[in-house]
Amino acid sequence: MQTLEREVSAVEYIQCEWVPGTMDQVRLRLSDNVVQLTLEQLQQIAGIDAVHELYLKGMTALPFNQKLRRAFEKS
Numbered sequence: 197m198q199t200l201e202r203e204v205s206a207v208e209y210i211q212c213e214w215v216p217g218t219m220d221q222v223r224l225r226l227s228d229n230v231v232q233l234t235l236e237q238l239q240q241i242a243g244i245d246a247v248h249e250l251y252l253k254g255m256t257a258l259p260f261n262q263k264l265r266r267a268f269e270k271s
Contacts, residue, residue: 210264212238212246213255222250224267226260231268241267 215221220235239247241263249256258264 208260209257210260211255212242212250212258214250224258224264226268229268233267237267 211225222238224231
C-alpha cells in the first residue's frame with residue numbers, strides 16, 4: 197500500500213470510465229491500480245456531477261479525495 201500512497205502524492209486526479217459491455221459498472225484507474233465500482237457506488241463517493249459527466253463524455257477525471265482513497269484501499 198505504500199506504493200499507492202507514493203503514487204497518490206504525485207497524482208491529483210483519477211481516471212473514471214465505463215467498463216465495456218456494462219451499463220452500471222465503472223472502472224477507476226490510478227497508474228497501475230484499477231478498481232471497479234457500480235455506478236451507484238461512484239455516485240455515493242464522488243457525487244451526482246461525476247455521474248453526469250460520465251454519461252455525457254464516457255469518461256471523466258475525478259479529484260482523488262479521501263472517499264476514493266478508501267475505495268482503492270478496499271480492493
